[in-house]
Amino acid sequence: MPELAEVEYIARQLRANVMGAQIAGVDVFWPRVVAHPAPETFAAEIAGRVIAGINRRGKLLLLELSGGGWLTVHRRMSGNLRLLKADEPDERYLIAQLRLADGRRVQYSDPRKFGRLAFWRAEELPAALAGYGAEPLAEDFTAEKLAEILHGRARALKPLLLDQSRIAGLGNIYTDEALHRAGLHPLRRADTLTSAEIARLREAIVTVLEIGIAHGGTTFGRHQTLFGEAGRNVQHLLVYRREGQPCLTCGTPIQRIVVGQRGTRFCSRCQPAPDITE
Numbered sequence: 001m002p003e004l005a006e007v008e009y010i011a012r013q014l015r016a017n018v019m020g021a022q023i024a025g026v027d028v029f030w031p032r033v034v035a036h037p038a039p040e041t042f043a044a045e046i047a048g049r050v051i052a053g054i055n056r057r058g059k060l061l062l063l064e065l066s067g068g069g070w071l072t073v074h075r076r077m078s079g080n081l082r083l084l085k086a087d088e089p090d091e092r093y094l095i096a097q098l099r100l101a102d103g104r105r106v107q108y109s110d111p112r113k114f115g116r117l118a119f120w121r122a123e124e125l126p127a128a129l130a131g132y133g134a135e136p137l138a139e140d141f142t143a144e145k146l147a148e149i150l151h152g153r154a155r156a157l158k159p160l161l162l163d164q165s166r167i168a169g170l171g172n173i174y175t176d177e178a179l180h181r182a183g184l185h186p187l188r189r190a191d192t193l194t195s196a197e198i199a200r201l202r203e204a205i206v207t208v209l210e211i212g213i214a215h216g217g218t219t220f221g222r223h224q225t226l227f228g229e230a231g232r233n234v235q236h237l238l239v240y241r242r243e244g245q246p247c248l249t250c251g252t253p254i255q256r257i258v259v260g261q262r263g264t265r266f267c268s269r270c271q272p273a274p275d276i277t278e
Contacts, residue, residue: 002075004136004169005212006223006231007059010081012213013226014063014106015054017083022050022101023065030095033108035116036128042119046071046098058132058168068122073108078222079115082107111222132168136205143199150190150198157193158186159260161205170205173218173240176265177208180239186257186264188274211236239265 002010026043028034034042046065053064061073061081073081082091086103093111100106108117120128134141134149149166161167161175170178179186181204184197193201217223217231220241224230234241238248243256247267256265 001077001171002059002079002217002223003171003174003212004056004059005174005209005233006217007056007061007075007169008137008209008213009217009231010226011054011056011061014051014061014081014083017226018051018100018104018106019054020050020052021104023047023098024101025099026096027099028096030113033095033110033113033115033117036118036120042117045069045119057129057135058164059171060129060132070120070122070125072118072120072128074116075110076112076114076116078112079108079110080222080224081226082109082224082228083226131165133164133166134168136167136169137209141202141206143195143202146202146205147195147198150193153190155190156187156259157184157190157201158262158264160190162260162262167205169209172262172264173237174205174208174212176240177238178204180204180266180271181207183270185271185273186259186266192274239267241265 023046026046028039028043031039049065049067049069051063052066055062055064063071065071084105084107091107091109093109094107095110096108096117098106134145153160157179158175161170178201182201184201212218212233215231215233215236216225216229218233219230239254242254243265245254247254247270250267250269252267252269254265255268256263258264
């Protein structure tokens with residue numbers, strides 16, 4: 001599933017390439033992709049509007065449209081966005097597209113059909129985003145803010161960091177990478193961290209996301225950039241999908257366990273197991 005880094009990279013590409021473009025029309029080839037409102041209303045509301053802004057909330061892509069509307073794209077497991085010229089062939093597994101007035105097309109493809117598109121009027125958007133937690137790349141995501149999120153939580157760190165209502169945008173890849181950089185075991189209880197460990201974790205979260213964005217995201221499955229390129233961040237991962245290989249810090253073989261039904265990679269030396277009495 002595309003995580004914050006992958007979505008942010010696409011947002012920046014869209015910002016550089018389609019800001020100010022007018023949407024001449026909308027085609028929905030699989031109506032169930034539209035989560036809100038009805039597909040016919042969705043297409044009619046968007047057609048004719050200008051793309052006035054590109055934003056992101058967690059793993060959700062937001063296109064601000066002229067006239068006070070928002071198009072949201074949640075790619076989920078296998079969705080991709082591509083920007084195509086007028087003479088380029090359609091994407092395989094094409095689900096929906098925006099036809100721009102200059103002839104280009106923004107196409108959404110999704111073989112597994114888990115992703116969702118929606119149109120929200122300006123007054124509807126706050127409710128649509130109400131369940132999202134803190135933005136880890138926002139200025140207010142400080143060590144103090146993270147301490148508030150962790151305070152009193154007896155949950156293991158890994159599931160808590162994956163909880164989108166606590167921190168928006170982290171997924172399996174960047175959670176494993178952040179915990180490794182912070183030297184924290186994925187099963188460590190959140191409420192046992194010291195102030196220094198919280199500060200280290202906050203710094204690690206921001207660092208791994210920024211590295212991911214700088215390299216176009218991480219591609220193991222279908223994730224592609226706006227122009228069909230694979231993300232290059234796989235070359236910069238320290239633990240994710242590296243089980244059995246030596247830790248790049250200490251040489252200890254990377255281990256894999258299951259935490260909260262998610263495959264989890266870590267170094268047993270760099271990330272010591274928590275005391276069972278904690």
